[in-house]
Amino acid sequence: MLGGTVTNGGVNFPGLFHAWGRQVIAGIGWELVTRRVVEAGGTLPNFAGTAVPHWQHHVRVNSFLYAALCDEAVVDAGVDTLMHTMLARVVPDSEANGWLVTLCTKCGLTSRRTAILIDATGDANVTALAGFRSTLPIERSPRQLRPARASHLYGHRSSRRRDGRAQRVDWS
């Protein structure tokens, strides 16, 4: 389903859109979050309060309703989606000066030609498959969420030392 970390990742309390009582982030994420509150008959937190901890400014959303609103936004924008699909291969398309993309769908492999690729995987999977280098920081925040659940979803294995440094990420 659409929604990424908010839906598939189970982090269904997006924030922070405000800082010191003033809205500093808007855009599609904010629009979807506020629409979700309207649709579900809820209320937004009081963003004016600067004395409360930051997590009290997060907006708890129902993941399934949020995913449905994402679907609606995508359909309204006239975008064709291909759900339950992952990338298998990305190679330069010399004929069309673009990219030839092989996709794994529920019904098997299929190919698409594209002029432009936008990598929204959150892990730069498309970038890596297209043959470009990506950098993974060696130093990680020791408070970073352990990626056990994300590993299950995204199919990578990372080993981590006791001091919080990532040693290796294996995307196979």
Ligand SMILES: Cc1cc2nc3c(=O)[nH]c(=O)nc-3n(C[C@H](O)[C@H](O)[C@H](O)COP(=O)(O)OP(=O)(O)OC[C@H]3O[C@@H](n4cnc5c(N)ncnc54)[C@H](O)[C@@H]3O)c2cc1C
């Ligand atoms: C616990 C936690 C708390 C956070 N708190 C905040 C916060 O308070 N404020 C804030 O601004 N940010 C926060 N973040 C960060 C924020 O969630 C991310 O920066 C944001 O979700 C990234 O959005 P994205 O669309 O780039 O990627 P994602 O939300 O990761 O979406 C990527 C999507 O691509 C799909 N995908 C991945 N690989 C493939 C593939 N190979 N083929 C097909 N599909 C693929 C995934 O299933 C997913 O649906 C938090 C993150 C976590 C984990």
